[in-house]
Amino acid sequence: MSGDLAAFRERAARFLAGRLERRAPREDAAWGEGDDRISLFEEIDPEAERRTLDAARRWQRDLFDAGFGWIDGPAELGGAGLTAEHEAAFRGLLAGFESPDLRPLTVGLDIVAPAVLAHGDDELKRRVLPGLHRGELMACQLFSEPEAGSDLAAVRTAARRDGDAWVLNGHKVWTSGGHLADIGLALARTDPEASKHAGLTMFLVDMRDPGVRVEPIRQMTGGASFNEVFIGGARVPDRDRVGGPGEGWRVALTTLLGERSSLGGEGGGPLPAGFVPRLRQLVAVLPEADDPLVRRDAERALMSVDAMRLTAERYGEQERGGAGGGLNGVEGSVAKLLLVRALADTERLLTGLLGRGLVADDGSWGRFCWSEFVLGIPAFSIAGGTDDVQRNIVAERGLRLPKGAS
Ligand SMILES: Cc1cc2nc3c(=O)[nH]c(=O)nc-3n(C[C@H](O)[C@H](O)[C@H](O)COP(=O)(O)OP(=O)(O)OC[C@H]3O[C@@H](n4cnc5c(N)ncnc54)[C@H](O)[C@@H]3O)c2cc1C
Known part of the structure; x- marks a missing residue:
């Protein structure tokens, strides 16, 4: 394929226009019309x-x-x-x-x-x-365990070599999409004698293996998008090992960087399409938004979202320009913390502006719909490494402060 950027853009625009509808700017949509769901x-x-x-x-x-x-x-x-x-x-x-x-x-x-x-x-x-x-394989991440979350290297799921395969036994938790996945990237302990980080190996597990059982976890939002995964005697061919035996921690670090850059990345990370226009419309339409405290919260929320977006764009440009950086290491942690701050500021705005309308559905358009969005916010302070863990990374690797006792 031609590397000429202008020609590429033209070809891509033709492809998209031939298959998809153009997105109507949300500002043009009338208040009260259409589906108000946002999550x-x-x-x-x-x-x-x-x-x-x-x-x-x-x-x-x-x-x-x-x-x-x-x-x-x-x-x-x-x-x-x-x-x-x-x-x-x-x-x-x-x-x-x-x-x-x-x-x-x-x-x-x-x-x-x-x-x-x-x-x-x-x-x-x-x-x-x-x-x-190509979307033929859907994957999940089998890292966290009941006794290993922030301290991921403490995983206890064991993998024992058996001929040209490995036999896995253990218990994973919070596995997003595990109930639908074809394969799972699993961190397991292959050498119990080695030091904590050195005894780990990474595998791709077939989620349909008879030794894999997936149980849903019900969330406070009502959904069940993540799971517990019980692994009892699952056989993993050695050719499905990712990296060498004992190199699991190195592989895990690559995935954690990918996860942070996906969460805090360019394009708004997990924020739904049309999120900012929806927020602006809410503030423009509701009479409660004339309250000076609500206006202050609105400015703060919109500035936080902008700060997150612009920072992610800057890191992306640095990376593409070959100046190093990009959403790796410390930058990924900063970007994810900015996402969490943008969500917290949005939550403050929504609770102040919508009040009881956020918890009681009185049937009016565009108010109660935000409750599902707000209930999803706390998850982002935890998923992909908690806020405390991200701050530790910024402090120790970015600012070179002394390591904490952990
Ligand atoms: C929406 C969502 C999706 C997820 N999806 C997946 C998935 O697909 N696959 C997967 O493997 N996992 C997944 N997780 C799990 C996630 O990675 C863990 O929840 C996370 O790493 C925290 O681990 P923990 O829950 O065991 O909390 P803990 O590690 O027990 O932390 C408890 C508290 O102690 C604090 N803490 C811990 N260590 C330190 C420290 N050194 N310094 C300061 N404070 C510390 C934490 O910040 C936290 O407040 C998901 C989680 C969420 C919320």
């Missing part, structure tokens, strides 16, 4: 969830087949062989269209695929990466 997590029944996943898989396949599914991926693995700048240009164009929700595939695309690309052997990369990027 950070889709809370839908299992059937609708399955339909969303199928639509995501079809759209990702179309993107991949047209050369837009893995724009900066190596051509020999099915990528388009272009640059991160092309990828960003495509994302910018896509934002102008109504497109199928790709969130069910995010863990596979943004977290698992980069780890396989960086650490898998050539055979594993050829076998798994095209499927992940």
Whole structure:
């Protein structure tokens, strides 16, 4: 595919216009018209969830087949062989269209695929990466355990070598999308004698293996998008090992960087499409917004969202310009903390502005719908590493402050 950016943009714009509807600017939508639903997590029944996943898989396949599914991926693995700048240009164009929700595939695309690309052997990369990027393989992340969250290297799930395979036994928790996933990236202890970080190895587990049992966890929002996963004697062929035996911690660090940059990244991370226009419309329309304290909170929330967006864009530009940085390491933690602050400021605005309307549905349009959004906010202070953990990273690796006692 041609690397000329202008020609690429033209081709991408033609592809998108041929398949998708243009997104109507939310400011133009009349208050009270259409679906007012807005959320950070889709809370839908299992059937609708399955339909969303199928639509995501079809759209990702179309993107991949047209050369837009893995724009900066190596051509020999099915990528388009272009640059991160092309990828960003495509994302910018896509934002102008109504497109199928790709969130069910995010863990596979943004977290698992980069780890396989960086650490898998050539055979594993050829076998798994095209499927992940074409939406044929949906992946989940089997890291956290009841006794290992922030202190991830404390995982107890054990993997024992048995001929040309490994046998896994353990208990994972908070596995997003585990009930739908085809494969799971699992961190396991392969050498109980080695030091905590050295005795770990990373595997790709077949989620349909008879030794894998997935149980949903019900959330306060009513949905059940994550799970407990009980692993009892699951067999994993050695060829599905990601990185060498004992190198699991190194692989885990790659995935954690991918996760943070996905959460705090360019394009608003997990914020739903049209979020800022919806917020502006709320403040413009509701009479309660004339209260000076609410106006102050509105300014603060909108500035926080802008700070998050601009910081992510700056890191992205630095990375694409080859100036180093990018959403890696400390920058990823800063970007994720800015996302959390933007969400906290939005929550303060919504509670002040909507008051009881946020907890009691009186049937009026555009008010109670925000309760699902607000209930999703606390999750982002925890997922992908808690705020405390991100601050530790900024303090120790960014500011070079002495290590805390942990
Ligand atoms: C929406 C969501 C989706 C998730 N999806 C997945 C998934 O798909 N796969 C997966 O493996 N996991 C997933 N998780 C789990 C997530 O990674 C963990 O919840 C997170 O790492 C925190 O671990 P923990 O819950 O065990 O809390 P703990 O580690 O027990 O932390 C408890 C408290 O202690 C604080 N704390 C801990 N250590 C330190 C320290 N050194 N310094 C200062 N404070 C500290 C924490 O900040 C926190 O406030 C998900 C979580 C959420 C909320």
